[in-house]
Amino acid sequence: METVEAPAKAPTKKEKKLRKIMIINSKATIDSVYAALILANGARMEGIESEIFCTFFGLEMLQKDKMDHLHVATVGNPGLHIPTMIGGLPGMETLASTMMRKEMDKLDIPPVSEFLEIYKASGGKVFACKLAMEMFHLEKKDLWDDLDEVLTVGDFYNRADEEGTQIIFV
Amino acid sequence: MEAVIANRPVEVNEQGYLLDMNQWDKEIARGIALEEGIELTDRHFEVLNYLRKEQESGTALSIRRVGKSGVVDIKEFYALFPEGPLKKASRIAGIPKPASCI
Numbered sequence: 001m002e003t004v005e006a007p008a009k010a011p012t013k014k015e016k017k018l019r020k021i022m023i024i025n026s027k028a029t030i031d032s033v034y035a036a037l038i039l040a041n042g043a044r045m046e047g048i049e050s051e052i053f054c055t056f057f058g059l060e061m062l063q064k065d066k067m068d069h070l071h072v073a074t075v076g077n078p079g080l081h082i083p084t085m086i087g088g089l090p091g092m093e094t095l096a097s098t099m100m101r102k103e104m105d106k107l108d109i110p111p112v113s114e115f116l117e118i119y120k121a122s123g124g125k126v127f128a129c130k131l132a133m134e135m136f137h138l139e140k141k142d143l144w145d146d147l148d149e150v151l152t153v154g155d156f157y158n159r160a161d162e163e164g165t166q167i168i169f170v
Numbered sequence: 171m172e173a174v175i176a177n178r179p180v181e182v183n184e185q186g187y188l189l190d191m192n193q194w195d196k197e198i199a200r201g202i203a204l205e206e207g208i209e210l211t212d213r214h215f216e217v218l219n220y221l222r223k224e225q226e227s228g229t230a231l232s233i234r235r236v237g238k239s240g241v242v243d244i245k246e247f248y249a250l251f252p253e254g255p256l257k258k259a260s261r262i263a264g265i266p267k268p269a270s271c272i
Contacts, residue, residue, distance in 0.1 A: 115272075
């Protein structure tokens with residue numbers, strides 16, 4: 001129990017208002033998956049509880065044969081500054097994605113498979129959406145071995161029912 | 171600014187990181203660790219010495235790099251320095267706070 005009087009020399013620690021973050025990723029693009037992983041892992045690095053919930057195309061980051069070969073969209077992605085007609089040429093998306101992964105490697109950003117391992121070792125949790133798995137005819141054995149659980153949306157909200165929890169949709 | 175750690179005056183920044191890593195010794199480390207709620211063991215010091223060596227050689231530290239060091243794996247790193255291992259361990263090791271996102 002806390003005493004009413006604060007100690008004379010206050011410790012550097014203060015009560016955290018942000019205790020847990022829950023990140024939802026519904027997309028398979030490099031930018032979306034890495035945003036989810038960096039936010040989630042970064043939370044663990046700050047001592048914040050962290051969970052990732054993958055749904056829809058976000059399940060690709062949990063499929064062993066796909067996770068390290070994700071793409072960036074070259075069509076409909078104004079941030080890439082490639083004209084739409086050129087972005088749609090065969091091989092463009094693969095080329096742009098390979099280049100992007102190379103740039104990330106230079107910055108010591110790990111491939112998705114290794115990033116998931118780092119995140120898991122940090123105590124982070126990873127969940128998959130039950131309905132999306134049914135939609136894509138995926139079973140738990142098709143997904144990453146260290147997946148924590150398959151959840152319904154209700155399960156997900158129940159996990160969020162704690163003080164200091166934030167949900168982020170990337 | 172000046173702070174007194176282990177009964178010795180040392181220069182620290184606003185977040186409590188030593189400004190000069192040469193002012194560091196085991197007693198200072200124990201003093202800072204106590205503020206972080208950690209009691210240091212020999213195992214902690216193995217990690218701290220590794221971090222200091224990396225800092226001296228000018229390496230940018232990240233959790234990934236520490237995990238690949240062969241000194242400590244990521245799981246143990248989190249267990250030794252709970253709730254933010256990289257920043258806590260760096261502070262206890264008397265080196266600057268790493269500006270790493272990974």
